[in-house]
Amino acid sequence: MPSDLNWAIGGEAGDGIDSTGKIFAQALSRAGRHVFTSKDFASRIRGGYTAYKIRTSTEKVQSVVDRLDLLVALTQRTIDENLDELHEESVIIYDGERSWEAEIPDEITGVSVPLKSLAEDAGGAIMANTVALGAACEIASFPIENLDESLEKRFGDKGSKIVENNKDAARLGRDHVRENYGEFDYELETTDNDYVLLNGDEAIGMGAIAAGCRFYAGYPITPATDVMHYLIGRIEQYGGHVIQAEDELSAINMALGAARAGARSMTATSGPGIDLMAETFGLAATSETPLVICDVMRSGPSTGMPTKQEQGDLNMTLYGGHGEVPRFVVAPTTISECFHKTVEAFNLAEKYQLPVYLVSDLALAVTEETFDPMEFDMDEVEVERGKVVDDETVDEWLDEEGRFRAHADTEDGISPRSLPGTADGAHMSTGLEHDELGRRTESTDMRVKQVDKRQRKVETARERETFDYREFGDPAAETLVISWGSNEGALVEALDILENEGIDVRVLSVPYIFPRPDLTEEVEAAEDVIVVECNKTGQFADLIEHDVLTRVQRINKYTGVRFKADELAEEIKGALAADTEVTA
């Protein structure tokens, strides 16, 4: 009896797909099951196909697969869109009484549940989706009581009556299946495990609060908006503030102002917003302002495909902006890393007094995954503010006329920082080239000194920090797969598939784009090197080739859909076969 299940609910945007999916995902997670969710959505608010998919297992799941076992179809299009993933044992729940006549493919079991009329019996047609959840519980042999707490969480603010009605609705759905259909071949067992379920944007927001972020300015854009949604209403409880700016130019400048006032400060946006922020990014670098700028990538260029996955902004974050400025580019590889790398981004920004790009992507942002809560152990969080002077230490940094040397040329490239309010620490900062006091200069000597000083911070960071990678698979394998960003989960699962077929692979998942680990040894030790990323040109592969001076193979996907584990396993096999053909 399989205990793994790939479940989905699909319909039109506005049908409550997301919240229904979330209720089920939470119920599974609370029942001690691992969950991985994904969303298919179009860039419109009402109408248009949208789906929420859940993979659940008692083992860790961290990828999408090409398989759908149980589908709640609110529209015919839901069935049509998912035909490829349905198989002989798939079950489709649909409302046989509704106006559309479901065309259920042959050999697939259709379970007709009068969703709407049962919901009306329970107190209102609006609960049709809850009826479907009850039906799904019965088919999957998942105790319906597990749904109750999720329903309370979702509808609690609306009053106990609504919660009770929903519980009834779920039970009517369950009973209908029980009375009209036989047993199904699933059994979703529950465990005592304790999991939390969250997505990448939430993890970034949580990381920001943990790191002591006190100011967030943003402008809504998919898929970064959820960072702002998360922070609003929460950050205030920890002494912070969120402001919705009039545009991205304003957002980054507000964040910069707050950072200069001494607050840990962040803005988050997606590609088009990053373009608009480029000018002020340069100002942050030159004025040596610690700032975290989060880019949750989506398909570009221009407005591209706003609701689709891509990793196309790497070059923008690495090279974007005029002139040459030091920066750090940190890219979390999993949802839990979204939390940890956000904390690290704040520390790096303050220790080295420069802007840090925190690069995430849509796949991380909109998928949820279960974790042991101790993956987010708040006791482990360290806040390092770098070289901040106070009223006592400020004296060391004054020149003979008593002026604060905010851009002092130091050996490690890091200058002292005085926060406003510090006596004798007053100074000015500017985007113009400046001297040690922060005042404009066109002196050739000083220009060279300041450019070198800013650059030296990167070298210092290379010495003091570890910019490493995460490793999976067989360390001695001849095949090396390198990846960045959200591809890690699918790759890790692809490893298992490949291993079962006797193919050993070593996977390096790199969360640091700049500075990044030197992979020369790893690449040279391998027979085949493949770089996996969601873009057309292979921006990360270019970096590896440049660093290691060798050609690598590339697996690129730019359909707008993230990699799936089984698909990646096939691609890797294909790449290896192609390579043997050439060398044979």
Next chain:
Amino acid sequence: MSSDVRFTDFKSDKQPTWCPGCGDFGTMNGMMKALANTGNDPDNTFVVAGIGCSGKIGTYMHSYALHGVHGRALPVGTGVKIANPDLEVMVAGGDGDGYSIGAGHFVHAVRRNVDMTYVVMDNRIYGLTKGQASPTSREDFETSTTPDGSKQPPVNPLALALASGASFIAQSFSSDALRHAEIVQKAVEHDGFGFVNVFSPCVTFNDVDTYDYFRDSLVDVADDDDYDPTDREQAKDAITDADKEYMGVLYQDENSVPYNERHGVEANKADIPDGAPEGAMDLVREFY
């Protein structure tokens, strides 16, 4: 804050590179006087400057300061003030900086009503880029980019501010030193966004809006006993009067509630603990 602060304490030792006679000298002196008169000192003052001759002001003043990018000084000031409400925040820029590239931010800064002072050195021309038309340049004014005279009517920044819900609108003239300092001081003292458009003549590129012109034509509302700046209708009439230009405090909302008070952000946000804040594990538990 020390009581013995003099306005020269706000002066940096950098000599201004403004053209001799530029109106910006007087504008800056008035700003420094206003800061000193209101009991501020350089350590609790943050000056944000835009780009242009006007924007150089942050260099010549001594305080915590940021000289930013063109047109974006107001958002920077907003961030500074919200992050540390103990600071006195003064934002300065030019007419091109504030009403052209930064016009969007101007409207939103006005409506947000963050407690800071915005001083615009309005010389009705682009100075630093050497004499192009600005958004406040008069119609038919000849400049290097409008050789046949500007065919675009000017914006009225005061009307823009009023329409955006400003709580304090003033206009002053840089060479009328005492009056100018007094007007800026009122803006500093105002609880909310204190907006002062200062006529600050460019002696190099604008031979129309000169010292003489302003001296002869400006009407000070303080000289009119019947002028009541809290009367929005009267302010509207003065601000939209096509035949006259006024100076003084043209409008002040006595019931102004600044952003920080409305949003409860009155604490300095720079103090943060060495680790995650207390109770941060609650954030994780929410995801059960």
